[in-house]
Amino acid sequence: MAGVAGGGGGGGGGNDFQWCFSQVKGAIDEDVAEADIISTVEFNYSGDLLATGDKGGRVVIFQREQENKSRPHSRGEYNVYSTFQSHEPEFDYLKSLEIEEKINKIRWLPQQNAAHFLLSTNDKTIKLWKISERDKRAEGYNLKDEDGRLRDPFRITALRVPILKPMDLMVEASPRRIFANAHTYHINSISVNSDHETYLSADDLRINLWHLEITDRSFNIVDIKPANMEELTEVITAAEFHPHHCNVFVYSSSKGTIRLCDMRSSALCDRHSKFFEEPEDPSSRSFFSEIISSISDVKFSHSGRYMMTRDYLSVKVWDLNMENRPVETYQVHEYLRSKLCSLYENDCIFDKFECCWNGSDSAIMTGSYNNFFRLFDRNTRRDITLEASRESSKPRAILKPRKVCTGGKRKKDEISVDSLDFNKKILHTAWHPTDNIIAVAATNNLYIFQDKIN
Amino acid sequence: MSEKLGTDSRCEQTGDEKQDTQEKEAVIPERAEEAKLKAKYPNLGQKPGGSDFLMKRLQKGQKYFDSGDYNMAKAKMKNKQLPSTGPDNNLVTGDHIPTPQDLPPRKSSLVTSKLAG
Numbered sequence: 139m140a141g142v143a144g145g146g147g148g149g150g151g152g153n154d155f156q157w158c159f160s161q162v163k164g165a166i167d168e169d170v171a172e173a174d175i176i177s178t179v180e181f182n183y184s185g186d187l188l189a190t191g192d193k194g195g196r197v198v199i200f201q202r203e204q205e206n207k208s209r210p211h212s213r214g215e216y217n218v219y220s221t222f223q224s225h226e227p228e229f230d231y232l233k234s235l236e237i238e239e240k241i242n243k244i245r246w247l248p249q250q251n252a253a254h255f256l257l258s259t260n261d262k263t264i265k266l267w268k269i270s271e272r273d274k275r276a277e278g279y280n281l282k283d284e285d286g287r288l289r290d291p292f293r294i295t296a297l298r299v300p301i302l303k304p305m306d307l308m309v310e311a312s313p314r315r316i317f318a319n320a321h322t323y324h325i326n327s328i329s330v331n332s333d334h335e336t337y338l339s340a341d342d343l344r345i346n347l348w349h350l351e352i353t354d355r356s357f358n359i360v361d362i363k364p365a366n367m368e369e370l371t372e373v374i375t376a377a378e379f380h381p382h383h384c385n386v387f388v389y390s391s392s393k394g395t396i397r398l399c400d401m402r403s404s405a406l407c408d409r410h411s412k413f414f415e416e417p418e419d420p421s422s423r424s425f426f427s428e429i430i431s432s433i434s435d436v437k438f439s440h441s442g443r444y445m446m447t448r449d450y451l452s453v454k455v456w457d458l459n460m461e462n463r464p465v466e467t468y469q470v471h472e473y474l475r476s477k478l479c480s481l482y483e484n485d486c487i488f489d490k491f492e493c494c495w496n497g498s499d500s501a502i503m504t505g506s507y508n509n510f511f512r513l514f515d516r517n518t519r520r521d522i523t524l525e526a527s528r529e530s531s532k533p534r535a536i537l538k539p540r541k542v543c544t545g546g547k548r549k550k551d552e553i554s555v556d557s558l559d560f561n562k563k564i565l566h567t568a569w570h571p572t573d574n575i576i577a578v579a580a581t582n583n584l585y586i587f588q589d590k591i592n
Numbered sequence: 593m594s595e596k597l598g599t600d601s602r603c604e605q606t607g608d609e610k611q612d613t614q615e616k617e618a619v620i621p622e623r624a625e626e627a628k629l630k631a632k633y634p635n636l637g638q639k640p641g642g643s644d645f646l647m648k649r650l651q652k653g654q655k656y657f658d659s660g661d662y663n664m665a666k667a668k669m670k671n672k673q674l675p676s677t678g679p680d681n682n683l684v685t686g687d688h689i690p691t692p693q694d695l696p697p698r699k700s701s702l703v704t705s706k707l708a709g
Contacts, residue, residue, distance in 0.1 A: 476621035
């Protein structure tokens with residue numbers, strides 16, 4: 139079992155990569171406005187587009203520049219393509235509920251025509267956005283002037299055919315569907331099905347299935363709400379469709395378990411087909427055990443053979459054919475185990491970290507505190523800790539591995555556990571679907587790193 | 593205790609091992625942290641994952657302001673001040689009637705994101 143903590147041997151994580159700084163987006167202010175905090179990051183299927191959502195309900199989409207021989211150094215840089223306000227704050231007067239505009243998740247649809255589509259969700263409402271380009275404009279209308287004013291039809295003596303003229307590229311975002319009123323509790327996940335027609339949305343207690351074309355109806359496929367709320371013992375924390383089997387999805391719980399469901403077996407998937415749980419060592423059980431076992435993210439591998447779960451201190455890889463324990467366990471920041479008391483007091487123990495696979499499923503990445511993030515190579519079992527900081531932001535500068543020291547003697551360049559900044563959390567990261575490019579959200583800044591060889 | 597790959601982690605303890613475990617309690621970092629927490633907060637419940645805890649999580653975003661209650665209380669109290677909340681505006685107890693001032697103002701963020709700047 140892999141359980142290498144800290145940076146072993148200084149080797150690169152992920153097939154001997156050398157990660158270099160590429161770009162950073164966002165303001166350098168010390169005073170971060172809450173609205174600017176990035177809450178989700180997602181590459182599209184080709185990796186040409188990178189979307190971010192923030193607490194202010196805004197979506198910003200970056201597009202990768204085409205390789206340009208005359209500017210070889212702009213080697214696939216990401217620049218702003220489109221930005222729009224996806225969700226706005228709302229108030230549910232009936233329930234006295236303030237509905238945050240924070241974007242919880244963005245998921246891209248596979249591209250089917252010239253336009254791009256994505257789903258974005260806050261706590262209550264999912265929206266389908268269409269992002270399209272306009273680079274031509276028609277000129278020479280018969281019934282109206284160039285500035286749009288209607289011409290007097292009796293004055294028109296000749297007809298002409300309008301011609302299309304090129305114009306400056308305009309990228310427009312428009313909401314095409316609004317999927318509302320289906321969730322009593324807070325939506326934590328959305329996942330597009332491999333059939334490209336349906337998607338699921340999950341809240342704390344229920345999972346709903348939608349058709350992308352239909353907004354006034356959704357099917358409830360999982361309901362774990364007990365008849366008596368006093369009996370509530372666990373909540374749903376994340377859910378995802380299988381990448382190839384359109385009838386299979388998984389959902390994780392606050393008790394550290396994952397259930398795999400097959401929609402062919404019954405309409406309401408309250409009974410799971412598979413139940414994944416690692417047996418707990420009863421001698422090490424403590425007050426914190428259940429809290430730190432709560433799974434904050436679950437992601438299928440691209441192959442569909444494995445899934446990965448993130449709990450507070452570790453990342454686990456599960457083989458879908460083996461329910462009784464994970465096949466790999468990676469410690470993210472084991473040194474925090476002796477700080478659980480303070481982490482409980484400052485609520486950090488409830489932070490929800492995400493995790494992601496690289497395109498070939500050979501490496502995984504997840505975030506930590508102090509703007510550190512960790513990459514693990516599944517083949518070599520090597521891991522590396524890197525930092526997203528303005529100090530290491532020189533173009534194409536190779537990132538130096540970081541190390542946290544737990545014992546007494548602190549070596550040069552190491553940082554002690556007590557000096558870690560727990561306000562600098564990296565909760566959201568994304569890996570390009572095919573290339574070695576990673577996007578890391580550090581509070582209000584988005585960092586993009588690339589492999590030197592790339 | 594040997595750790596073989598693939599075996600069930602549930603371990604059975606002999607008499608010797610039990611004493612071992614008790615000594616280990618102080619050494620196991622999680623247990624030491626638990627002891628610290630219980631020392632600070634002696635009234636802490638046994639199970640943190642209970643329904644109260646989860647219910648609080650489910651109710652995130654709940655703001656209690658009932659204009660009927662508020663106006664009736666105002667009428668009853670006439671000139672006296674309504675009891676105000678303590679530092680925590682979001683936790684409502686049975687006695688307190690929220691006032692419009694208590695509710696945190698709804699933020700507006702209709703400006704372009706700085707990421708696009």
